[in-house]
Amino acid sequence: MMEFVPVPKLPSEVIEGYHDNMNMYGHEPPPEGEYKEIRCIMVDGGSHYGVSAVTFDSQEELLWMGNQGGHVTSYYGLNMQKFTSFQVHATNEIRQMVTTDTGVLSLTSDLLRLSSRHGRTSFDYREESMHDMQCMLLTSPETLLLGGHQTKVLELDLNTVEVKTEWEVEEPGCAIMRTTNKFICTGDTSGKVLFRDPKTLKPEHVLEAHSGTISDFDVHENLLVTCGFASRMGNLTVDRFLMVYDLRMMRAVAPMQAPIDPMFIRFMPTYSARLAVVSQAGQFLLMDTGSMPSAHTFRYHVNTEGAMCTAFDVPSSCQGMSFGDSGGFLHLFATGDHAVYNTYSRATEFADHVEPLHPISIHDELTPYSIIPMQYGTEGKLLSDWPDHLCKKVYK
Numbered sequence: 469m470m471e472f473v474p475v476p477k478l479p480s481e482v483i484e485g486y487h488d489n490m491n492m493y494g495h496e497p498p499p500e501g502e503y504k505e506i507r508c509i510m511v512d513g514g515s516h517y518g519v520s521a522v523t524f525d526s527q528e529e530l531l532w533m534g535n536q537g538g539h540v541t542s543y544y545g546l547n548m549q550k551f552t553s554f555q556v557h558a559t560n561e562i563r564q565m566v567t568t569d570t571g572v573l574s575l576t577s578d579l580l581r582l583s584s585r586h587g588r589t590s591f592d593y594r595e596e597s598m599h600d601m602q603c604m605l606l607t608s609p610e611t612l613l614l615g616g617h618q619t620k621v622l623e624l625d626l627n628t629v630e631v632k633t634e635w636e637v638e639e640p641g642c643a644i645m646r647t648t649n650k651f652i653c654t655g656d657t658s659g660k661v662l663f664r665d666p667k668t669l670k671p672e673h674v675l676e677a678h679s680g681t682i683s684d685f686d687v688h689e690n691l692l693v694t695c696g697f698a699s700r701m702g703n704l705t706v707d708r709f710l711m712v713y714d715l716r717m718m719r720a721v722a723p724m725q726a727p728i729d730p731m732f733i734r735f736m737p738t739y740s741a742r743l744a745v746v747s748q749a750g751q752f753l754l755m756d757t758g759s760m761p762s763a764h765t766f767r768y769h770v771n772t773e774g775a776m777c778t779a780f781d782v783p784s785s786c787q788g789m790s791f792g793d794s795g796g797f798l799h800l801f802a803t804g805d806h807a808v809y810n811t812y813s814r815a816t817e818f819a820d821h822v823e824p825l826h827p828i829s830i831h832d833e834l835t836p837y838s839i840i841p842m843q844y845g846t847e848g849k850l851l852s853d854w855p856d857h858l859c860k861k862v863y864k
Contacts, residue, residue, distance in 0.1 A: 502754075503768065503789060503801040507548045512541045514796020518775070520561040522792045524783035524809050525572075528816045530585065531790055531809070532572055533779075533798055534562025540574055542585065544816060546788075546802060551816070554587040566606050568626070573612065575604050580614065582626070585816075591629050597622065605645035605652070607666070615642030615654065621669055635669040638662075646687050648715065655682040659696055663718075673718050677711045680704045686743075688735035690715045691757060693743060695730035706730070710745070712757060724760060728753065728767070732780040744789065748776045752789070770799050783809035 511519060517537035524531055530551060531543045538557030543550055556562060560576040567573075571584040578598050582590040601616035607623075611632070614622040618641045623633040637654075644655040651663040651672065659678035662671040677685070680697030681704065692715055698707040706729040712721050732746040736754070746752040750770035770777060775795030782789055787807035791799040828835050844850075 502766065503803055505771070505799060506546050506788075506802045506805070506807075507800045508771065509543075509548055509798055510796055511535060511792075511798050512550075512553050513537050513539050516796070517561075518794035518796055519779050519792025519798060521563060521565050522779040522781045522790045522798065523565045523567065523572075524781055524788070524790065525567045525585075526784060526810065527567060527569060527814050528585065529809050529813045530567075530816065531798075531800065532565050532567065533792060534565055534574060535796070536561040538562060538576060540565070540572070540583070542572075543798070546800065546805065546807060548798070548800060551818075552585065552587040554583065556581050556583070563601065564603055566604055566612075568606065569609060573604065573606075575601055575614070577601055577616075580604070580612075580624070586819075593624065593629055595622070595631070597634070602641075602643050603645045605647060607647065607652075613645060613652070615645060617641045617643065617657070637669060638671070643682065644685060646685065648687050653685070653687060653692070655685050655694070657681040661685060661692065661694060661713075675711075675713055675718075675720075677713075678707050680707065683730070684732045686733050686735050687715075688737060688741070691735075691741060693724075693733055693735070693757065695726075695733050695745070710743075710755075724755060724757065726753075726755070727765070731777065734780070734782045736782065736786045738786040744782060746777060746780050746791070748778075750775075750777045750791070750793070752791075768801070770801075772797070772799075785809055785811055 511533050513535050517535040519533055520536045521534040529545050534540050538555060538560050540556050540562060541553040556574045557576045557579055562574055562576060564575045565572055571582050571590055574581045577600050578594060580593040584590060597620045600618055601614060603615050605613040607613055610626050612624045612626055614624060619637055619639060621635045621637050621642060622631050625632050640657045642654040643657055646653040652666050653661060653663055655661050659676060659680055659682055661675045661677055663673040664671055677694040678696035679699040682694055682696040685694035692713040694711045696707055697704040708726050710724040710726055710730060712723060714721050726745050728747040728751045730745045731748045734744045736742040736744060741757040743755045743757055744752060745755055750772040752768050753765055770791050772793040773795060775793040777791050778794050779792035785808055788802040788809060
């Protein structure tokens with residue numbers, strides 16, 4: 469059992485001296501209204517498995533986490549109160565999660581499961597063509613696309629749990645899926661982003677973004693930004709250039725050079741063309757696609773204690789950020805103590821509080837046994853149930 473020792477409060481002069489030292493080295497505290505770390509917790513199974521996927525709920529104030537051991541846990545609010553926790557797969561890691569109106573979809577390399585937000589399994593879906601699955605995309609409330617490091621993409625009807633269409637795509641398959649108003653965008657391990665027809669999944673446009681593999685990309689309005697790896701001297705190295713594309717002309721514009729090794733990127737839709745760039749070392753910064761980062765651009769640090777940042781997500785409100793690391797910890801950053809995940813979240817339904825029963829002394833002769841609630845079985849009769857021929861109806 470780990471013992472937690474409270475940390476004594478530091479004197480005010482020590483704290484002031486600490487801030488002075490920070491400023492001396494050019495590390496200014498984050499400006500008012502920017503992001504700060506709210507919570508950091510070890511997830512279920514974190515002592516054995518790292519975090520492999522995180523996603524904010526699109527309907528409620530919940531944060532979902534999947535780990536490398538196939539376990540899923542949800543946390544409520546900024547306090548990260550544990551809400552549900554359940555096993556999806558015995559061994560395979562959770563590769564992506566998507567929330568719907570009825571629950572959360574969890575994808576492993578060969579299994580798709582829909583679970584209610586209370587943890588009950590709605591359905592499990594497996595198929596022979598499902599191997600090395602990597603990504604999924606909700607194209608409508610009832611339709612889901614499934615892809616992976618293989619040549620088949622499945623369109624699944626979530627109501628009937630049947631495949632509506634199965635498409636053949638080019639090698640090496642799909643690693644990431646995003647959507648625009650006109651196309652389904654897929655990124656692969658060859659460094660390309662393909663714009664596909666939503667009805668046929670045939671590629672209409674191809675962007676060769678990186679000479680290595682793509683690690684992440686995101687789309688907002690008429691801009692697409694990618695990050696990935698470059699192939700140099702036969703080795704893959706992190707490409708510090710973020711490739712930017714104007715979708716109106718389907719051509720590249722001036723790339724952006726990041727001061728960190730980018731691994732994850734997300735647009736912040738509440739801001740004009742603002743981009744969150746995250747490295748595996750646990751650093752992140754906010755960049756404007758219209759300008760290069762300056763020396764005064766604040767660089768945030770996620771305290772991963774040497775572990776790699778393996779998962780990242782931003783809620784629809786853009787008032788928070790979540791990071792998962794290989795050490796089994798989940799980090800939550802937010803703009804303040806009153807930040808929300810969604811502008812209009814649905815109320816979360818919690819389990820009924822169980823009222824404790826007061827103990828009754830064995831020598832107590834006055835307290836009636838009827839105060840103890842009793843569960844009535846669905847089968848059989850109680851010992852106190854008299855047969856009909858010994859009972860008579862009396863009207864009061």
